[in-house]
Amino acid sequence: MTGDAPVIVDVLTGFLGAGKTSLVRRLAEAGALSGVAVLVNEYAAPPVDQSLMGLSGLKAGTFADGCLCCATDGDLRASLLQLLENRAGGKVRPFTRILIETSGIADPASLLATLVSDPMLRPRLRLGRVVTLVDLCHAPTTLAEQQEAVAQIVAADIVLFTKADMADEGAVELACAVVGAINPIAALRECSPHDNTDPFDLHALQPRHRKAPVASAVHTHHHHIASTVLRWPSPVDWAVFASWLSLLLHRHGPNILRMKGIMTIAGEEQHGPVVIQSVRHIVHMPEHVAQPAANGGAEIVVIAREIDPALIRRSFETFLAHAERKNRSTEDHLPQINAVIA
Amino acid sequence: MCGFCGSFSEHRHWSAGPLTAARQGAVRIRIAHMAGELAAPAGVRLTAWRDRFQLTGPTGKRELATDLASIWRAVDRLGRAMPDPLDDAFFDGLEAQAKE
Numbered sequence: 001m002t003g004d005a006p007v008i009v010d011v012l013t014g015f016l017g018a019g020k021t022s023l024v025r026r027l028a029e030a031g032a033l034s035g036v037a038v039l040v041n042e043y044a045a046p047p048v049d050q051s052l053m054g055l056s057g058l059k060a061g062t063f064a065d066g067c068l069c070c071a072t073d074g075d076l077r078a079s080l081l082q083l084l085e086n087r088a089g090g091k092v093r094p095f096t097r098i099l100i101e102t103s104g105i106a107d108p109a110s111l112l113a114t115l116v117s118d119p120m121l122r123p124r125l126r127l128g129r130v131v132t133l134v135d136l137c138h139a140p141t142t143l144a145e146q147q148e149a150v151a152q153i154v155a156a157d158i159v160l161f162t163k164a165d166m167a168d169e170g171a172v173e174l175a176c177a178v179v180g181a182i183n184p185i186a187a188l189r190e191c192s193p194h195d196n197t198d199p200f201d202l203h204a205l206q207p208r209h210r211k212a213p214v215a216s217a218v219h220t221h222h223h224h225i226a227s228t229v230l231r232w233p234s235p236v237d238w239a240v241f242a243s244w245l246s247l248l249l250h251r252h253g254p255n256i257l258r259m260k261g262i263m264t265i266a267g268e269e270q271h272g273p274v275v276i277q278s279v280r281h282i283v284h285m286p287e288h289v290a291q292p293a294a295n296g297g298a299e300i301v302v303i304a305r306e307i308d309p310a311l312i313r314r315s316f317e318t319f320l321a322h323a324e325r326k327n328r329s330t331e332d333h334l335p336q337i338n339a340v341i342a
Numbered sequence: 343m344c345g346f347c348g349s350f351s352e353h354r355h356w357s358a359g360p361l362t363a364a365r366q367g368a369v370r371i372r373i374a375h376m377a378g379e380l381a382a383p384a385g386v387r388l389t390a391w392r393d394r395f396q397l398t399g400p401t402g403k404r405e406l407a408t409d410l411a412s413i414w415r416a417v418d419r420l421g422r423a424m425p426d427p428l429d430d431a432f433f434d435g436l437e438a439q440a441k442e
Contacts, residue, residue, distance in 0.1 A: 239372035242357040244427060246410035247380050251426045265359070274360050283356040307428065315427045322436045323376060 006126035007084070008097045009115055010200040014133030015142050015149040016104030019162040023133065023191070024101055030196035037083055037095040039076065041103045076100065077114050077121065084124055097128070099200065105148050108132075108155040109257075113282040127284065131199045132156035133191070136167035139175045143182070150225070153182045154257045154303055155279060158199050160191035184227050185260045185301050225257070228309030230316045232298040235266035240323040241298075244316065245283070253281025255307050261300025262289070276300050355409035370395075377413055383435055384421025388413065 014020050024040075027033050086092045102108060108130060115127050132152045135142070139161075142149045153159060159179050161172060176188050191199075241263070249256055259278040263286075268274075274286040276298075302312055361369055371390045378388035385400030395407045399420030407413040418424050426432060 237372070237376075238359045238361065239369050239376045242359065242410060243373055243376040243380055246357055247377075247414055247425060248427050250411065250414035251424070252428065265361075267365070268361065271360070285354065285356050286360050288360050311428050315432065318433060318436050319380075319427065322379070322439065325440060326379075 006124055007087075007095070008128040009080075009125045010097060010099045010128040011102060011108055011111065011130045011155075012099060012133070012200075013102040013106060013108050013130065013152045013155065014104065014162075015135065015138075015146060015152065017138070018104065018133035018135045019191075020101050020104070020133055022193075023160075023162075024099070026193075026196055027198055030198075032196065032198040032201070033099065035095050036097045036099050037087075037092070039079055039083065039098060039100045041076070041101065041106070076111060077118060080121055080125070097200075098125070105146075107148050107151040109151060109279050109282075112155060112279045116279075116282050116284055129157045129200050129202075130155050131158045131160060132186075133160050133162050134175060134179060135163050136161050136171040136175055137163050139171070140178065143178055150182060151257075153179055153186070154225075156183055156186040158187045158189065159183070160189055160199060162191050164190050164192065181227075182225055183258070183303060185258065185303070225303065225305050226307075226309045227301055227303045228313045230261070230298060230300040230302060230313055231295065232263075232317075232320055233295055234297045235264040235269055236298050236320065237323055237327075238265045238268075240320060244319045245278075248312070248315070249278065249281045249283065252304075252307060255305045256280060256302065256312075257305050258303040259283075259300055261298065262291070263298040263300065264296055355411060357410040373410065377410060380425050380427070380432075381413075381417045381421065383431060384417055384423045384425050386417045386421045 012020050012024065021040075024033070024038060028038075080098070083092070083098065087095065100111065102111060112127065112130070115121060115125055132155065134149075134153070143153070161175055164172060172190060179186070179188060189199075256278070257280060259276060261276050262273045263276050264273040268288075271288045272290055274288050275284075276286055277284040302309060304312060357373070358366065359369065370393070374388045374390040374395055377395075378386075381388055381397070387398045389396050389398075391406070393408075395413055397405045397407060397413065397416045397420055399405075400422050401420075403420055405416040405420060407416050414425075423431075
């Protein structure tokens with residue numbers, strides 16, 4: 001245990017052959033991974049040519065620029081703990097970020113759940129970005145047939161399209177339409193083989209800021225996925241929202257694939273709005289952010305599977321309106337209550 | 343420090359929110375009230391009790407819960423129905439109250 005600030009954990013995912021390892025290699029060669037520990041799972045080829053050396057149970061290699069690369073046997077939790085112990089014990093070069101390159105057939109939701117909820121990892125790590133690579137040559141087929149590929153899109157903050165030079169004309173537009181319908185939260189960008197922009201660099205690549213997110217729907221081979229936007233025009237009573245959301249996730253968590261948005265809490269306006277973010281039933285601890293809320297109230301995108309998102313929006317609005325009515329009623333009766341007490 | 347995992351940070355459920363410690367008590371009372379509204383159709387009553395929540399089922403059976411996640415698990419065990427915010431009964435109940 002150290003008193004250090006939490007280490008940022010970024011996640012790079014994408015279906016088999018999307019180009020994850022190539023991107024990591026390019027970023028390393030461009031010096032963008034200095035001070036970063038890269039954790040690669042067993043299915044992917046390690047992006048280093050140097051011979052791997054054992055370090056307390058973790059196979060690790062070091063790039064010339066100081067990036068540490070480790071291969072894990074698939075137990076990412078154990079590997080992360082080992083990596084943090086090695087860092088604390090001075091057994092590896094110091095790092096401030098961890099980049100996890102997932103398996104091509106991984107559903108990142110379980111990894112994100114581990115990062116957010118594991119009692120030993122949670123205080124020591126802080127989730128950064130999830131970047132998903134999509135191979136433009138195979139995107140329509142992969143997304144139609146592979147549930148994992150859809151899950152990788154849903155989890156993304158940024159989607160990078162790869163192999164544009166080999167794809168058919170119009171492939172980018174088609175992929176943007178399909179991916180944007182699955183995940184209206186994510187920023188969508190092309191990534192050329194010579195592009196060394198670090199997608200995890202908060203300053204180099206800003207996630208798309210949508211002032212007015214829109215609802216969407218798409219049918220994949222397996223599921224109907226649709227999104228909606230929950231909006232409330234004024235600061236929200238935290239107890240009302242937390243009660244409603246916790247019951248929604250308790251009952252329908254597996255099908256509430258993702259929520260992300262911003263909300264001003266009533267009584268906390270001076271601290272700025274908070275970011276609301278969840279992946280399935282796992283909710284990130286809300287944190288205040290400096291940016292102003294779009295409407296001074298709430299604007300939260302919900303991506304759901306096999307649920308009519310309009311029903312979720314109606315439920316949210318109905319319960320918040322109910323709570324406001326109750327509040328007004330209590331305030332109306334306060335003079336009478338005070339008179340009885342007196 | 344957690345005696346099990348050695349972590350220095352105490353677990354806080356997300357529903358505790360980013361609120362200052364001074365507001366936590368008041369919000370707990372408010373959560374008991376609002377979650378109680380959602381649990382009422384199941385016949386379960388909620389009250390804030392110290393740093394926890396006390397639930398009383400329709401038969402009088404009681405349970406303690408630490409946060410909203412454990413509240414809903416307890417409501418499912420104690421209640422005569424499982425509340426669902428997407429169910430017709432949820433909308434019917436709240437919309438009927440709005441007309442009163």
